[in-house]
Amino acid sequence: MHKKSGRRFLAAVLALCLVWMSCGSAVARTIDEIEEEQAQLDQEDQELAERIEQLKDDISQKQEYAEALTQRIQVKQEYVDQLRQDIDDLNAQIDVLTLTLKKSQEEIQSTMDRFKERLVTLYEAGSVGTLEILLNSSSFTEFTKRSELVDAMARQDQAMMEKISDYMDRTQDERQECEASKKKVGELKKELENQLEELNALYAENEELLAELQAEEANAEARQEEIASQREANDAEMEQLIEAERQRREEEERRRQEALEAAGTANGGTIPWSGNGGVEGFNPIWPLPGVTYISAGYGGYPGHKGLDIAGNWGTPVVAAESGTVIAANDYDSWGMSWGYYVLIYHNDTFTTRYAHLSSLVVSEGQYVEQGTIIGYEGDTGNVTGPHLHYEVYMYGTRVDPMQFF
Secondary structure, three states, X not given: OHHHHHHHHHHHHHHHHHHHHHHHXXXXXXXXXXXXXXHHHHHHHHHHHHHHHHHHHHHHHHHHHHHHHHHHHHHHHHHHHHHHHHHHHHHHHHHHHHHHHHHHHHHHHHHHHHHHHHHHHHHHHOOOOHHHHHXXXXXXXXXXXXXXXXXXXXXXXXXXXXXXXXXXXXXXXXXXXXXXXXXHXXXXXXHHHHHHHHHHHHHHHHHHHHHHHHHHHHHHHHHHHHHHHHHHHHHHHHHHHHHHHHHHHHHHHHHHHHHHHHHHHHOOOOOOOOOOOOOOOOOOOOOOOOOOOEEEOXXXXXXXXXXXXXXXXXXXXXXXXXXXXXXXXXXXXXXXHOOEEEEEEOOOOEEEEEEEEEEEOOOOOOEEOOOOEEEEEEOOOOOOOOEEEEEEEEOOEEEOHHHHO
């Protein structure tokens, strides 16, 4: 009978241990996943904040560049306007010169027509010259008349040639000026096309420049809002997990008491240990005994949700309050930026974290008394020097640890 009761006692203790191990490890994995995502979100949020500040500087610089572009655009626009005015002026000048030349041509047109007719007549006459005309005279009187006629025709031809020559001399400058103006108008129009192309390119560059930066800034700010919402969701999920942990602990305690009672009954009514397995309240002690220097307080910089206590590398770190280790990272030196860390569940309200440790002396599922050494100060994770990063979760949300000292 004594052997049977002993076996029942051992079975009850084994069942209690299995309940304890399965409950603790399930919660730790779930909390790790949430904390890993939370750390990633914090890191991304910090990077976004830095990027937004950089973008603001970039936008400020680009706005200065845009102002310079605007000034250049104004200069270009003035140049384009001047080119158009010059073209208009030259076209007006060409119109005046054309009218002047047309009027002069109208005045000499009859002379030029007669001269053309005279040239045609001479051409049709072939090789008959002045001497042949005179020698074919039948009398001196006819010779005289023919001589006078030849002289008259020569004088008339000379007068027409002189008149045409005078016209050409008189209108030469105007004709040259008109041709030069037309050539200049062609050059100015080509220059105008080039300037308009550059002007349109400047306008496009200016608009695209600011649009890209403003869009990037808007995307970064929108992502920050998403991260803030995700953080709230993670905090709520953490609170639910801690509440679930509390309920599991109650159920575990109930089962443990039943197992103890069964074991006690089987052992002749003698209970081998007391039933005070939990903690009540939260009266923490200083987690880094002998070190009082705080290098960064809660909220000391954006995203800092804990207390940084800086002492010598290797200084012992103790449990601020009694509780159960629900996470003990001693294998990943980055540890979601916390490095090596310990997470202790105290009760349904409070949980504490001890981060950036150099090494751990506790393991997941282990129950530790207040003041028990759990590890040693170090510089693992995202740090600039050795210190202890101490956090307090209240209903799943990180709060300022200093309010409890």
